[in-house]
Amino acid sequence: MRINNEMSGILRSVTKPGRYTGGEFNQVVKNKADIRCRFAFAFPDVYEIGMSNLGIRILYHVLNEMPDVWCERVYTPWPDMQERMREAGVPLTAHESGDPVRDFDILGFTLQYELCYTNVLATLKLSDIPLRAEARGEEDPIVIGGGPCSYNAEPIAPFIDVFSIGEGEEALPEFCRLYTEMKENGTYTRSAFLYAVATQLKGFYVPSLYDVTYHEDGTVAAYTPKTPEVPKKIVKRIIADMDKAPYPDKLVLPYIETVHDRVVLEVYRGCIRGCRFCQAGMVYRPIREKSPELLCKQARCLYDSTGYDEISLISLSISDYSRLDELTNGLLTWTDDERVSISLPSLRVDSFTEELMEKISTVRTGGLTFAPEAGTQRLRDAINKNVCEEDLLRAVNIAFAAGKSSVKLYFMLGLPTEELSDLDGIAELADKVVKAFYDNPKRNRAKGVTVTISVACFIPKPFTPFQWEGQDSMEKLLEKQQYLKEKITNRRVRYNYHDARVSQIEAVFARGDRRLADALELACEEGIMFDAWDEYFNYDKWVDVFTRTGVDIAFYANRTFGRDEVLPWDIIDCGVSRAYLWHERERAYRHETTPSCAEHCNGCGANCLGGDTRWCK
Amino acid sequence: MISFDGPVLEKPRLLRVCFRKTGVLQYISHLDLMRTMTRVMVRAHLPIKYTGGFHPIPHLVFSAPLPVGAQSPREFVDIEVLREVDIEAVREALNSGLPDDLRAEKVYYPTTKLGYIASAVYEVSIHAENASQEMADACHAALVARPITVYKRTKAGSRDVDVSPAIIEASASYLSEVNEVLLTLHLRAEGGSFLNPDYIVKYIKERTGILTGDTAKEWYTVVRSHLCDKEGRDFS
Ligand code: SF4
Numbered sequence: 001m002r003i004n005n006e007m008s009g010i011l012r013s014v015t016k017p018g019r020y021t022g023g024e025f026n027q028v029v030k031n032k033a034d035i036r037c038r039f040a041f042a043f044p045d046v047y048e049i050g051m052s053n054l055g056i057r058i059l060y061h062v063l064n065e066m067p068d069v070w071c072e073r074v075y076t077p078w079p080d081m082q083e084r085m086r087e088a089g090v091p092l093t094a095h096e097s098g099d100p101v102r103d104f105d106i107l108g109f110t111l112q113y114e115l116c117y118t119n120v121l122a123t124l125k126l127s128d129i130p131l132r133a134e135a136r137g138e139e140d141p142i143v144i145g146g147g148p149c150s151y152n153a154e155p156i157a158p159f160i161d162v163f164s165i166g167e168g169e170e171a172l173p174e175f176c177r178l179y180t181e182m183k184e185n186g187t188y189t190r191s192a193f194l195y196a197v198a199t200q201l202k203g204f205y206v207p208s209l210y211d212v213t214y215h216e217d218g219t220v221a222a223y224t225p226k227t228p229e230v231p232k233k234i235v236k237r238i239i240a241d242m243d244k245a246p247y248p249d250k251l252v253l254p255y256i257e258t259v260h261d262r263v264v265l266e267v268y269r270g271c272i273r274g275c276r277f278c279q280a281g282m283v284y285r286p287i288r289e290k291s292p293e294l295l296c297k298q299a300r301c302l303y304d305s306t307g308y309d310e311i312s313l314i315s316l317s318i319s320d321y322s323r324l325d326e327l328t329n330g331l332l333t334w335t336d337d338e339r340v341s342i343s344l345p346s347l348r349v350d351s352f353t354e355e356l357m358e359k360i361s362t363v364r365t366g367g368l369t370f371a372p373e374a375g376t377q378r379l380r381d382a383i384n385k386n387v388c389e390e391d392l393l394r395a396v397n398i399a400f401a402a403g404k405s406s407v408k409l410y411f412m413l414g415l416p417t418e419e420l421s422d423l424d425g426i427a428e429l430a431d432k433v434v435k436a437f438y439d440n441p442k443r444n445r446a447k448g449v450t451v452t453i454s455v456a457c458f459i460p461k462p463f464t465p466f467q468w469e470g471q472d473s474m475e476k477l478l479e480k481q482q483y484l485k486e487k488i489t490n491r492r493v494r495y496n497y498h499d500a501r502v503s504q505i506e507a508v509f510a511r512g513d514r515r516l517a518d519a520l521e522l523a524c525e526e527g528i529m530f531d532a533w534d535e536y537f538n539y540d541k542w543v544d545v546f547t548r549t550g551v552d553i554a555f556y557a558n559r560t561f562g563r564d565e566v567l568p569w570d571i572i573d574c575g576v577s578r579a580y581l582w583h584e585r586e587r588a589y590r591h592e593t594t595p596s597c598a599e600h601c602n603g604c605g606a607n608c609l610g611g612d613t614r615w616c617k
Numbered sequence: 618m619i620s621f622d623g624p625v626l627e628k629p630r631l632l633r634v635c636f637r638k639t640g641v642l643q644y645i646s647h648l649d650l651m652r653t654m655t656r657v658m659v660r661a662h663l664p665i666k667y668t669g670g671f672h673p674i675p676h677l678v679f680s681a682p683l684p685v686g687a688q689s690p691r692e693f694v695d696i697e698v699l700r701e702v703d704i705e706a707v708r709e710a711l712n713s714g715l716p717d718d719l720r721a722e723k724v725y726y727p728t729t730k731l732g733y734i735a736s737a738v739y740e741v742s743i744h745a746e747n748a749s750q751e752m753a754d755a756c757h758a759a760l761v762a763r764p765i766t767v768y769k770r771t772k773a774g775s776r777d778v779d780v781s782p783a784i785i786e787a788s789a790s791y792l793s794e795v796n797e798v799l800l801t802l803h804l805r806a807e808g809g810s811f812l813n814p815d816y817i818v819k820y821i822k823e824r825t826g827i828l829t830g831d832t833a834k835e836w837y838t839v840v841r842s843h844l845c846d847k848e849g850r851d852f853s
Contacts, residue, residue, distance in 0.1 A: 005744065005836050006834070006836070009833060009834075009835060009836035010833070011644055011686075012686050012837075013832065017644035017686070018645045018649060018685075020644075021644045021645070022641065023640075023717070023718060025657075025714065025715070025716055084832075087832070088833035253653075253656065255642075255645040255649040255650075255652070256645060256646070256649050257648070257652075305660070307655075307657065307658075307660035307714075308656070309659070309672070309674065339667065339674075341672070
């Protein structure tokens with residue numbers, strides 16, 4: 001950022017001015033004279049959150065590898081900063097150059113969670129860019145969205161010119177190349193470019209090129225492409241060979257504290273498990289691993305360029321990595337000497353071993369968390385969370401014997417087929433863990449045990465076997481939360497649960513369609529933003545906004561969608577077939593588990609996307 | 618990359634880095650500064666002493682924290698080297714990993730202790746629409762008045778405190794060429810730290826009405842220009 005005197009007056013009066021100053025080590029600054037395409041990559045949340053996102057870090061690197069493209073970062077300023085900027089008439093600027101965002105060629109948004117939609121609008125507004133795609137002129141940047149929410153981006157589609165569906169490492173450079181080509185050969189207009197993107201490139205969804213019609217009952221009738229050239233379905237892009245995928249050799253180092261301030265190493269993409277509520281587990285298929293040799297090289301390189309003292313191995317379920325031993329052993333040849341610790345964010349109970357506990361320092365020193373997700377074996381089978389009680393008790397016993405005295409367990413409430421007895425099961429499971437501690441002869445006798453139960457509300461997500469399920473009504477969710485609260489009588493058990501009202505709004509947007517755009521626009525006018533933050537989430541305001549724009553919350557959140565209903569996200573093909581998802585849903589109702597891809601391929605359909613995978617048949 | 622493979626010293630030797638913290642880096646906190654410096658030392662692979670414990674990090678000792686929003690041409694951090702090093706190479710290695718607004722100016726074996734720092738001089742330049750000789754006089758009168766009561770955060774909660782004991786000398790003058798009022802504050806270190814000059818600015822603001830105009834057009838800068846020892850000499 002350029003700090004002129006005006007900015008310095010503003011920065012002195014806001015919280016955490018370090019969020020806005022830029023100038024970080026390893027940031028990319030280019031000579032504007034060499035640049036043909038300026039790309040502003042926005043994370044629609046505050047700096048500390050956005051800086052930690054791996055996807056942006058990868059794409060920042062990929063785009064800046066192109067000599068004629070300069071990718072810069074943009075974050076949503078905290079409300080106090082927004083207010084000061086508005087007072088002073090200062091528009092939103094990009095982090096590296098300090099140039100106004102509206103002067104860029106392309107503005108990208110990564111959509112990581114539905115609750116950031118209002119921040120997308122606030123960011124556009126602060127940049128002086130018209131909110132609606134249709135209102136933008138030739139001088140405005142092309143606004144592109146991507147990330148997990150783009151698998152059903154319909155609620156925000158009227159504000160975005162084009163979505164990149166799937167993995168962006170190859171798609172975004174193609175997009176930028178087409179942009180510069182058309183700019184230079186004189187064929188560029190906004191609409192010509194968007195049409196070319198939709199029809200010549202693969203994996204791009206331009207919402208304005210489709211007419212959406214609805215049945216009388218409010219369900220979607222059809223998505224009709226405006227011309228025959230426009231694809232009927234947009235097939236997600238994937239990187240076929242992860243060993244050849246670009247990966248940053250440097251990371252921009254924040255000065256202020258961010259949420260994941262460490263080396264992050266993406267070990268593989270996809271998940272072999274197939275938990276039936278999990279969107280990531282489905283949309284990132286097929287599974288593609290990186291080799292331990294490459295990972296070790298990348299880790300060393302990133303350590304040298306950053307000086308971080310922690311390497312975090314990222315994937316949906318790290319213990320499923322088929323060469324985990326080789327990887328950890330490879331890293332341990334130097335990490336201990338350099339005083340670098342290795343951390344694993346996702347551990348399954350069945351893979352928790354004494355050996356792992358010794359090797360992984362964060363497992364050694366940090367808190368322990370496991371996610372049984374449901375309280376009874378029946379319900380765990382129904383959601384295909386293949387974790388059993390014995391595994392959990394074995395894992396906590398290893399931990400207790402090694403001196404740990406606190407465990408955190410994640411559960412979900414409101415899951416399809418759930419009954420009150422399943423909630424009893426949560427309380428009982430917690431009791432058993434407490435008992436396991438006191439029965440363990442090697443336990444830390446100086447301390448009492450604490451078992452924390454953290455309970456989220458189930459949210460039906462697109463492209464999961466539970467995409468058709470209605471969420472429990474608010475009354476029901478609150479009732480169940482209260483019921484569980486009363487069941488937990490053990491003083492060693494701590495119970496905390498998510499705000500059901502937040503989960504409901506999330507459910508509305510997760511399964512919403514384009515008709516929610518009016519609500520988002522009104523929410524933006526009303527100053528609603530930072531919904532993911534407790535201090536800003538305001539349920540009553542949302543209910544008011546929905547009422548005023550004629551949105552029926554229950555229609556989106558609580559209704560069970562029909563088997564043959566056209567879903568707003570049917571326009572996207574994520575590889576996994578609808579038939580497979582429905583089949584999985586039926587198995588759920590029969591409490592039948594489905595083996596992991598490592599045991600045997602279940603024919604989910606993701607293999608049609610190609611990719612170098614060891615399991616897909 | 619410069620490699621530091623000189624002979625191992627019999628016992629660790631204290632090495633001092635004098636650095637400046639200016640420009641955008643004025644907005645990062647002392648904690649952020651510590652983290653940044655730690656990482657730059659790690660990246661440079663300096664042969665220095667680390668802290669013990671579960672999570673060893675380079676052992677760094679800083680001079681009194683600079684408040685957020687203040688710049689300084691001369692701050693200090695002490696490290697302990699375990700090998701003989703070329704101090705010019707150390708400075709280069711650090712600067713190759715530091716941003717423009719945070720630079721190692723000098724690296725040397727000190728003859729003093731950081732604990733000798735007893736006072737500091739802050740220069741506060743106030744750019745305000747109503748800056749004038751009269752305004753500067755009014756500021757000066759406010760600065761020499763006693764007590765100087767500010768609403769201050771303390772260990773026992775926020776309350777009114779007379780901060781004048783922390784002031785050795787304070788004055789205000791008018792710089793007509795730039796139309797600014799300059800406050801020069803010589804403050805005493807109390808328990809290793811200094812009064813944040815922002816408190817004095819706020820006090821002056823309330824007493825004189827300076828800086829109460831359009832916030833987008835008025836600003837002030839704070840520079841800690843000197844750190845001094847007990848005798849009032851420049852610390853080094
Ligand atoms: S195609 Fe088979 S192995 Fe591949 S992700 Fe789908 S179910 Fe798993």
